[in-house]
Amino acid sequence: MQSKGYAVLEASKPLVPFTFSRRDLRPGDVALSVSYAGICHSDIHQAREEWGPALFPMVPGHEIAGIVTSVGSNVTKFKIGDRIGVGVFIDSCRECSSCKSGLEQYCLQGMTGTYNNYERDGKTLAQGGYADSFIVDQDYAASIPDNLDLAGVAPLLCAGITLFSPLKNWGAGPGKKVGVIGLGGLGHMGLKFSAALGAHTTVFSHSPSKEQDARKMGANDFVVTSNPKELSKLDRDFDLILNTVSADMDLTPYLQLLKLDGTLVLIGLPINPYTINTPVLLAQRRSISGSMIGGIKEVQEMLDFCGKHNIVSEVEVVDPEYINQAYERTISSDVKYRFVIDAKKF
Ligand code: NAP
Ligand code: ZN
Ligand code: ZN
Numbered sequence: 260m261q262s263k264g265y266a267v268l269e270a271s272k273p274l275v276p277f278t279f280s281r282r283d284l285r286p287g288d289v290a291l292s293v294s295y296a297g298i299c300h301s302d303i304h305q306a307r308e309e310w311g312p313a314l315f316p317m318v319p320g321h322e323i324a325g326i327v328t329s330v331g332s333n334v335t336k337f338k339i340g341d342r343i344g345v346g347v348f349i350d351s352c353r354e355c356s357s358c359k360s361g362l363e364q365y366c367l368q369g370m371t372g373t374y375n376n377y378e379r380d381g382k383t384l385a386q387g388g389y390a391d392s393f394i395v396d397q398d399y400a401a402s403i404p405d406n407l408d409l410a411g412v413a414p415l416l417c418a419g420i421t422l423f424s425p426l427k428n429w430g431a432g433p434g435k436k437v438g439v440i441g442l443g444g445l446g447h448m449g450l451k452f453s454a455a456l457g458a459h460t461t462v463f464s465h466s467p468s469k470e471q472d473a474r475k476m477g478a479n480d481f482v483v484t485s486n487p488k489e490l491s492k493l494d495r496d497f498d499l500i501l502n503t504v505s506a507d508m509d510l511t512p513y514l515q516l517l518k519l520d521g522t523l524v525l526i527g528l529p530i531n532p533y534t535i536n537t538p539v540l541l542a543q544r545r546s547i548s549g550s551m552i553g554g555i556k557e558v559q560e561m562l563d564f565c566g567k568h569n570i571v572s573e574v575e576v577v578d579p580e581y582i583n584q585a586y587e588r589t590i591s592s593d594v595k596y597r598f599v600i601d602a603k604k605f
Pocket of ligand 1: 302
């Protein structure tokens with residue numbers, strides 16, 4: 260199948276229009292016409308080789324919402340016309356304990372990323388969702404509830420699930436105090452989910468201009484982090500803090516805000532490792548953990564939760580020609596709150 264999209268041909272070069280072929284439909288595959296593709300900060304990290312050597316040409320995009328256009332002979336999960344979503348991975352070994360528990364993102368043999376990755380045949384370069392069409396195995400896609408707008412849904416497939424999963428895992432809900440650091444694509448979804456789950460939610464942001472939006476999205480408190488003194492004035496009573504910041508930063512002031520047994524979950528993936536202040540960690544038996552996206556079962560649970568609570572991402576819909584500018588604006592934290600590409604324009 261021929262696909263038209265945008266690709267990075269060489270590390271850190273601007274994205275350009277790109278035509279390429281996708282694999283033929285296998286019996287378990289569905290083809291979709293992509294409606295919208297979100298721009299995740301991970302796309303930028305990879306396009307610029309900030310996480311190490313990458314594979315080019317690269318069609319980024321792992322926040323894909325679209326409509327099924329054809330199905331393979333063994334497909335039972337979807338039919339033509341269904342609205343489906345694809346996220347950060349398109350395959351996994353299907354046999355290890357993680358895969359068998361619905362935690363494909365932690366596949367012991369490594370998940371197959373939606374792009375910047377070879378498929379499990381070891382030779383087909385996977386290409387992502389900045390394109391007009393996509394092909395995926397039915398087991399690695401999820402159904403989108405009818406009441407949700409597709410543009411706002413696309414970011415749920417990465418930003419949404421990446422925050423939903425740790426909030427559920429660490430039991431965010433009534434009586435719990437949750438902090439979200441960084442009100443970007445991931446952070447604003449964390450805020451919406453934490454508020455919908457009934458937790459008391461504080462946003463930590465280095466952008467004072469985002470306060471009004473944060474409060475509209477359900478924040479109980481908004482703390483401007485450009486002045487570290489503000490942080491030391493706060494009560495040390497957080498159960499859970501989710502760090503979505505994409506840049507290098509000092510974790511210590513946030514660790515200090517955790518109560519006894521509280522957890523700081525690292526979600527953002529900046530280039531350099533963090534320094535851990537051991538005495539602060541020990542002082543209240545605090546934990547630092549990490550969390551990566553979510554499995555297909557949980558993606559479906561998250562989408563159904565969004566359908567029930569009418570939750571979608573706040574998006575700025577842009578044409579493909581705007582992708583390079585969108586990258587620059589994302590890096591300078593100037594997006595409300597996720598860029599989504601209108602894939603009909605490819
Ligand atoms: P994003 O939209 O760019 O949001 C990041 C936010 O971090 C910004 O909006 C900003 O929020 C804050 N920030 C950025 N630069 C900062 C700086 N220099 N100092 C302080 N705060 C800063 O990015 P995203 O798409 O949400 O992704 C965030 C990170 O998560 C990326 O590193 C991405 O690769 C990673 N990620 C991880 C997973 C996972 O599974 N763990 C999944 C997807 C993405 P304020 O303006 O509010 O301060
Ligand atoms: Zn992502
Ligand atoms: Zn596996």
